[in-house]
Amino acid sequence: MFDKLKAAFGSLAQLATHRSLSEEEVDKILWDFELALIESDVSPEAIESINTTLRQTILGTKIQRSLDAETFVREQLKESIRKIFSSTPRVDFLSLAKQKAELRKNNHEVGPFLVLFLGINGTGKTTTVAKVANLVRKNGMSVVVAAGDTHRAGAIEQLSEHAQKLKVKVITQSYGADPAAVAKDAQLYSNSHNIDVALIDTAGRIQTNRNLMEEMSKISKVVSPDLKIFVADALAGNDAVSQAREFQKATDFDASILTKADADVKGGAALSIAYVTKKPIIYLGVGQGYDDIIPFDIERFVSSLFEDRST
Numbered sequence: 001m002f003d004k005l006k007a008a009f010g011s012l013a014q015l016a017t018h019r020s021l022s023e024e025e026v027d028k029i030l031w032d033f034e035l036a037l038i039e040s041d042v043s044p045e046a047i048e049s050i051n052t053t054l055r056q057t058i059l060g061t062k063i064q065r066s067l068d069a070e071t072f073v074r075e076q077l078k079e080s081i082r083k084i085f086s087s088t089p090r091v092d093f094l095s096l097a098k099q100k101a102e103l104r105k106n107n108h109e110v111g112p113f114l115v116l117f118l119g120i121n122g123t124g125k126t127t128t129v130a131k132v133a134n135l136v137r138k139n140g141m142s143v144v145v146a147a148g149d150t151h152r153a154g155a156i157e158q159l160s161e162h163a164q165k166l167k168v169k170v171i172t173q174s175y176g177a178d179p180a181a182v183a184k185d186a187q188l189y190s191n192s193h194n195i196d197v198a199l200i201d202t203a204g205r206i207q208t209n210r211n212l213m214e215e216m217s218k219i220s221k222v223v224s225p226d227l228k229i230f231v232a233d234a235l236a237g238n239d240a241v242s243q244a245r246e247f248q249k250a251t252d253f254d255a256s257i258l259t260k261a262d263a264d265v266k267g268g269a270a271l272s273i274a275y276v277t278k279k280p281i282i283y284l285g286v287g288q289g290y291d292d293i294i295p296f297d298i299e300r301f302v303s304s305l306f307e308d309r310s311t
Contacts, residue, residue: 041237041268112190121204130162146186259285
């Protein structure tokens with residue numbers, strides 16, 4: 001995972017391994033580094049931020065030995081990456097869900113923890129809904145899923161099949177129905193059946209289609225979700241970044257989940273989406289199974305970029 005991005009960081013660290021670097025040398029190193037980041041699908045905004053920080057730190061720094069120089073540059077690189085991720089707010093999905101479930105025990109007028117999933121077709125959004133439903137159940141909470149994608153042929157059946165396998169209730173209406181009505185049905189069902197968490201799937205939104213964006217906003221207004229999660233395909237590179245930017249404008253989502261992260265050899269999408277949206281990545285999809293979803297860990301991500309590529 002993240003081979004391209006890992007190579008870019010490793011190359012920069014190895015280039016800056018002797019004496020105090022001149023302004024010309026730093027510019028040359030950072031230019032080569034920038035090209036490597038572009039190839040790794042890191043967004044221009046994130047590249048500029050990283051390079052500006054590194055230039056200010058590296059320029060004129062005197063380092064005695066080669067090993068110390070490489071270590072120094074690597075640590076500065078790591079800190080630049082940490083800074084991007086640490087600038088996003090913390091969203092602990094399970095803790096938030098459990099907190100609301102506790103509130104419901106004492107006050108049945110409190111509704112379910114309602115989560116709206118957003119993203120275009122092909123990102124694995126519906127499968128992600130199923131994975132999250134499985135995660136919720138494994139953490140001792142009840143859950144329903146809502147088939148709010150009433151446009152794509154087969155979407156209702158797809159989520160219904162997942163729900164059957166997981167033995168969770170699925171809320172559906174017919175194709176062509178108002179997705180906001182489906183979401184509202186899920187909210188009402190959860191209220192009346194004392195369900196802890198309601199997960200709402202939505203149609204794959206083409207980010208340039210304003211009608212669909214407005215429909216998404218309508219769903220959000222009707223049910224007032226506790227959390228809006230943008231689902232992105234890690235393999236989509238800068239397309240995923242562009243989608244994230246447009247979805248944020250339309251919905252002001254709270255967090256992201258990256259799918260297909262196990263197949264991502266570049267790693268640029270995670271870094272770029274976090275930088276562009278200033279919203280956290282909370283989970284990574286790493287396979288097709290219901291258990292193939294892991295929390296996004298900043299330190300693990302940073303370490304993966306700098307581990308020995310020969311092993």
